[in-house]
Amino acid sequence: MSDEKISLYITLTIGALISLFPFYWAFIGATNESGKLFSKQLSFVPGTKLIENVTNLNESIGIGRVLFNSLFVSLTYTIFSLLICTMAAYAFAKFEFKGSSPKVVLEILR
Amino acid sequence: MKALKNTFIILAVQVPMMLFLALILAVLLHSSLLKWKAMFRVSFFLPAVTSLVAYSIIFSIMLMNDGLMNQLLEWIGISSIPWLSHPFWAKVSLILAMTWRWVGYNMVIYLAALQNISEDLYEAASIDGASKVRQFFSITIPQLKPVILFTAILSTIGTLQLFDEPYTLTKGGPSDETLTIGMYLYQTGFRYFDFGYASTIAYVIVVLIAILSFIQFKVSGDER
Numbered sequence: 001m002s003d004e005k006i007s008l009y010i011t012l013t014i015g016a017l018i019s020l021f022p023f024y025w026a027f028i029g030a031t032n033e034s035g036k037l038f039s040k041q042l043s044f045v046p047g048t049k050l051i052e053n054v055t056n057l058n059e060s061i062g063i064g065r066v067l068f069n070s071l072f073v074s075l076t077y078t079i080f081s082l083l084i085c086t087m088a089a090y091a092f093a094k095f096e097f098k099g100s101s102p103k104v105v106l107e108i109l110r
Numbered sequence: 111m112k113a114l115k116n117t118f119i120i121l122a123v124q125v126p127m128m129l130f131l132a133l134i135l136a137v138l139l140h141s142s143l144l145k146w147k148a149m150f151r152v153s154f155f156l157p158a159v160t161s162l163v164a165y166s167i168i169f170s171i172m173l174m175n176d177g178l179m180n181q182l183l184e185w186i187g188i189s190s191i192p193w194l195s196h197p198f199w200a201k202v203s204l205i206l207a208m209t210w211r212w213v214g215y216n217m218v219i220y221l222a223a224l225q226n227i228s229e230d231l232y233e234a235a236s237i238d239g240a241s242k243v244r245q246f247f248s249i250t251i252p253q254l255k256p257v258i259l260f261t262a263i264l265s266t267i268g269t270l271q272l273f274d275e276p277y278t279l280t281k282g283g284p285s286d287e288t289l290t291i292g293m294y295l296y297q298t299g300f301r302y303f304d305f306g307y308a309s310t311i312a313y314v315i316v317v318l319i320a321i322l323s324f325i326q327f328k329v330s331g332d333e334r
Binding site: 004005008009011012015016018019020022023025026029 | 157178
């Protein structure tokens with residue numbers, strides 16, 4: 001029982017590390033100079049250029065505006081799709097009409 | 111047509127591999143022995159919230175010729191691999207990247223379905239002396255069949271529409287070796303401005319998706 005538990009934890013930890021590593025690595029990239037990312041001497045510790053990089057980013061694209069656009073689109077999309085999809089799903093579930101039970105819809109909803 | 115061939119190679123390798131991996135991960139994460147379930151789930155699902163282009167760029171930097179992966183490989187003692195410039199390895203890196211991105215997503219779907227399987231079945235099976243592996247193949251997979259079908263169809267559709275990853279990672283790759291149908295459509299439509307042909311390709315993709323979905327319904331043994 002204990003062996004099983006240990007191997008379970010080891011497998012999952014390795015998997016989680018693989019999943020998370022690119023995020024950590026992107027963070028390392030964000031805190032280092034851009035040139036260093038492409039050079040041979042990579043380090044796995046965070047650098048000190050985070051603030052500088054964020055300032056550069058803000059100057060080049062205006063991070064506030066961009067974030068607002070994304071937020072606006074995603075919020076509107078979520079609200080409208082929730083509204084329309086719940087109504088459509090209700091209609092499909094509650095009423096019988098021609099084509100209300102095509103095989104595919106049923107099959108996917110199953 | 112090379113694009114078609116590439117897409118089907120990627121489809122045939124990536125979708126079954128990814129779904130199986132996701133299923134195993136879901137079963138492991140569902141195990142009652144495990145603590146910190148939420149933490150593991152979040153770390154496996156996190157790739158699915160990244161944007162397609164962003165993760166492709168991260169992978170393209172990691173897989174560069176003197177990028178991170180090759181440095182790690184050299185450090186272990188294996189000679190470096192031309193990840194993005196060799197016909198075979200370009201496909202492998204594409205598949206790796208896609209698997210990294212989508213395993214968590216499918217895993218969450220499986221996890222939700224696993225919670226609906228009655229505990230009684232496993233109890234009865236273990237009283238009858240069935241091993242964990244046997245239980246996995248005789249209870250979990252049959253019980254999850256509709257969900258597996260659902261994810262298989264979704265992944266098939268996703269793979270046939272594959273565009274962002276090859277576009278950012280390899281630009282169609284060494285001599286069109288990672289050109290997918292989606293990329294081919296984009297090239298004819300927006301680089302050679304042959305919109306008629308591009309629309310035809312789009313319809314071919316639709317028909318292919320319909321045929322493949324239909325085959326999957328049939329193969330999975332549709333009783334209704």
